[in-house]
Amino acid sequence: MLRLDTVGQHYGDHQVLHDLTLTVPDGQLLCVVGPSGCGKSTLLRTVAGLLPAYDGTITLDGTPVRGVPDNLAVVFQDYARSLYPWLTVRENVALPLRRRGLPRAERRAEADRILARVGLTDTARRHPWQLSGGMQQRVAIARALVCRPSLLLMDEPFGSLDAQTREDLEDLLLEVHRTDGATIVFVTHDIDESVYLGDRVVVLSPGPGSKVVLDLPVELPGTRDQITTRGLAEFVALRSEVGRAVRNR
Amino acid sequence: MKDRQERLLLGAFGALLAFGACEAVSRAGVVRRSYLPPASEVLARAVELAGDAVFLDGIAVTLRAWALGLALACAIAVPVGLVLGSVPVVDAAVRAIVEFLRPLPSVALIPLVSLLLGSGTETKVALVTYASIWPILFNTVYGLGETDPLAKDTLRAFGFGRLSVLLRVELPGTAPFIAAGIRISAAVALILAVATEILSGFGEGLGIFIAQAGLATDGTRDVLAGVVWAGVLGLVINGVLVWGERRLFPWTPGRRGVG
Numbered sequence: 110m111l112r113l114d115t116v117g118q119h120y121g122d123h124q125v126l127h128d129l130t131l132t133v134p135d136g137q138l139l140c141v142v143g144p145s146g147c148g149k150s151t152l153l154r155t156v157a158g159l160l161p162a163y164d165g166t167i168t169l170d171g172t173p174v175r176g177v178p179d180n181l182a183v184v185f186q187d188y189a190r191s192l193y194p195w196l197t198v199r200e201n202v203a204l205p206l207r208r209r210g211l212p213r214a215e216r217r218a219e220a221d222r223i224l225a226r227v228g229l230t231d232t233a234r235r236h237p238w239q240l241s242g243g244m245q246q247r248v249a250i251a252r253a254l255v256c257r258p259s260l261l262l263m264d265e266p267f268g269s270l271d272a273q274t275r276e277d278l279e280d281l282l283l284e285v286h287r288t289d290g291a292t293i294v295f296v297t298h299d300i301d302e303s304v305y306l307g308d309r310v311v312v313l314s315p316g317p318g319s320k321v322v323l324d325l326p327v328e329l330p331g332t333r334d335q336i337t338t339r340g341l342a343e344f345v346a347l348r349s350e351v352g353r354a355v356r357n358r
Numbered sequence: 359m360k361d362r363q364e365r366l367l368l369g370a371f372g373a374l375l376a377f378g379a380c381e382a383v384s385r386a387g388v389v390r391r392s393y394l395p396p397a398s399e400v401l402a403r404a405v406e407l408a409g410d411a412v413f414l415d416g417i418a419v420t421l422r423a424w425a426l427g428l429a430l431a432c433a434i435a436v437p438v439g440l441v442l443g444s445v446p447v448v449d450a451a452v453r454a455i456v457e458f459l460r461p462l463p464s465v466a467l468i469p470l471v472s473l474l475l476g477s478g479t480e481t482k483v484a485l486v487t488y489a490s491i492w493p494i495l496f497n498t499v500y501g502l503g504e505t506d507p508l509a510k511d512t513l514r515a516f517g518f519g520r521l522s523v524l525l526r527v528e529l530p531g532t533a534p535f536i537a538a539g540i541r542i543s544a545a546v547a548l549i550l551a552v553a554t555e556i557l558s559g560f561g562e563g564l565g566i567f568i569a570q571a572g573l574a575t576d577g578t579r580d581v582l583a584g585v586v587w588a589g590v591l592g593l594v595i596n597g598v599l600v601w602g603e604r605r606l607f608p609w610t611p612g613r614r615g616v617g
Contacts, residue, residue: 159511183515191512194609195530204526205516238609256516 110135110170111156111260111292117164118148118155125151127318129165131311135259138286138293140303142355143313149296152313153264156294157183169260178260182253186265188245192237192252199224199233202252209256223251227281243274247281254285261293267302276335279306283333300355304329304347305338312354323354395579403583413567417587420563423479424544424551427486431543435491436536439498443532444524449499456495464489464550468557477558482551489550490543494536501535502528534607541599548592564588 111133118126125148133139143149155163158177167174182205185191192201203220211219224233227247237245246266253261263282267275283306286293297303303310304327312323329343338344380397383389407413442449464485475481505528513523555565564584571580603610 154511157515159514177514177517179517181515181517183512185508185512187508190506190508193509193527193530195533195607204513208517236609262515 111294112168113156113165114167115165116152116155116167118151118160124318125316126155126163128320131321133292133294135292136290138283138295138306138308140307140310141294141296141313142298142300142303142310142351143319144315144355145298146316147313148316148319149298149313150264152319153183153262153294153296157181157262159183180256180259182256182258182261184246184249184253184261184263184266186268188242188249189238192245192248194236194238197234197236198229198240198248201237201248202255205252205256219255220251223255224248226254226285227251241274243270243278246270246278250278250281250285254289257289258291261291263293263295265297266295268297268299275302280333280335282306287331300348300351301339304344304351305333305335310347310351312351314357322357323351325350325354392576392578395582400579400582400586403579404586407583407587416562416567417564417591419479419561420551420555420565421591423482423486423563424547426479427483427551428490428540428544428547430483430487431490431494431547432540434487435494435539436498439495439536440502440524440529440532442495443499443502444528460492460496464546465553465557468554472554472558477560481558482554482563485554486547486550490547493542493546494539497535497539497542498532501532504535505531534603534610537599537603537606541596541603544595544599545592548588548595552588564591 113129113131116126116129116131117124129152141149141152151160154160156167156174158174158181169178193204196204199217199220202224203216206216206219221230221233224230227250229244229247229251232240232244232248237248240248250266267278270278279302282293282295285291295303295306297306307327310323310325310327311321312325313319314322325347327347329338329341329347377397380394384391384394384396442452467488468481468485471481471484475484509527509531510523513527518526551563552565552568555561555563556569557565559566559569564587568581568584568588571577571584574580
């Protein structure tokens with residue numbers, strides 16, 4: 110369980126987050142929505158321990174978060190910058206396993222297993238920059254999953270992909286979530302995406318000092334489908350509700 | 359591809375034109391032959407020198423000092439650059455010294471170093487090393503500063519510590535910058551190796567050959583043939599290093615394949 114209690118974060122004098130309280134139960138896929146500049150990414154980086162300090166308390170399974178928690182993985186929007194061009198796809202994916210002290214052969218096998226899962230078996234020996242954007246983001250997702258994280262943070266991961274690729278990756282993520290059951294915090298500015306993916310959607314107010322303005326459980330069928338789910342009356346109603354909260358009407 | 363051919367062709371044309379002009383000026387008697395021998399004679403002499411064992415030994419001596427100095431410069435500049443680039447306190451402390459030493463023309467140090475170390479290999483290597491350190495050092499520091507923060511954050515988020523970030527992200531990310539620094543230094547190193555030989559005037563080496571030819575009557579042809587050799591060496595070294603960079607760092611901007 111991830112708990113944020115009156116969390117604040119600022120860059121110098123600029124208060125980005127203020128008094129944010131939020132609890133994410135194990136295995137939940139939480140989507141965080143808000144207008145640009147509302148501090149979504151800051152929230153994510155704070156939880157990831159990538160920013161030096163914060164006000165309030167963050168606990169993960171009861172332990173206060175100091176620095177980067179174990180069993181954490183992050184996927185950023187900008188795959189081209191977060192994948193390492195000097196490593197092959199397989200080496201990129203196997204990299205997090207180095208911290209586990211696994212022997213080379215096992216790292217390789219694990220990387221191949223996870224690459225097969227995201228449908229990239231044939232690209233293992235290529236380099237990220239030789240792949241399309243969608244494939245690169247698949248590599249980044251594979252790399253995030255390779256250590257079987259209990260908490261997966263995603264910062265607008267599909268924001269720079271075309272619609273078709275984006276839908277494919279959304280479904281891949283749902284499949285991964287169903288099978289692995291990791292807790293996922295998914296930051297996006299896309300209202301449709303948040304409702305389609307989330308077990309729950311949280312809307313942040315525009316900054317500075319963002320707060321939770323809507324906390325909405327998404328009660329849609331567990332197995333979702335790009336065409337039918339998006340056509341459901343419940344989906345449309347939820348989308349409108351989130352949309353109103355984002356636009357503050 | 360067509361662009362490349364065109365450029366090669368234009369380059370060859372330009373070289374031919376310059377060659378022809380030198381040839382014509384000399385043959386027409388505009389300047390005295392002993393001042394500027396015809397280009398064809400200089401070239402013929404340069405080719406002839408390729409079969410001269412003593413001359414080739416000299417080239418080997420020069421290149422040895424060049425290689426040793428450049429290697430030492432890398433061994434010093436890369437680690438120092440990594441420290442300067444990643445520990446701000448050290449950078450601030452050393453910055454003043456570096457900024458004082460850097461603009462000193464290395465050639466001006468030749469007499470001083472010769473005085474201290476004599477006129478042998480040690481002097482050459484010391485000067486080559488000194489001059490070659492700067493481009494490599496500055497490129498290393500600059501490259502580190504250019505490391506993408508997101509690339510570092512990614513590794514940190516997987517739980518890696520600072521040393522891992524340095525070795526697994528910053529160093530490989532900086533490698534293309536370091537390589538470019540080495541390529542610049544390679545040219546500087548050749549200048550220093552030859553210049554030191556010319557100024558010290560004893561021993562063996564390409565610079566010695568040029569210096570001694572300069573003293574002989576009608577030595578201009580040999581001087582110029584030696585210069586041609588120096589130019590060709592520089593060209594070949596640069597070509598090999600550029601090729602190596604392309605092979606080693608195919609992802610750097612401009613060479614990146616389309617996905």
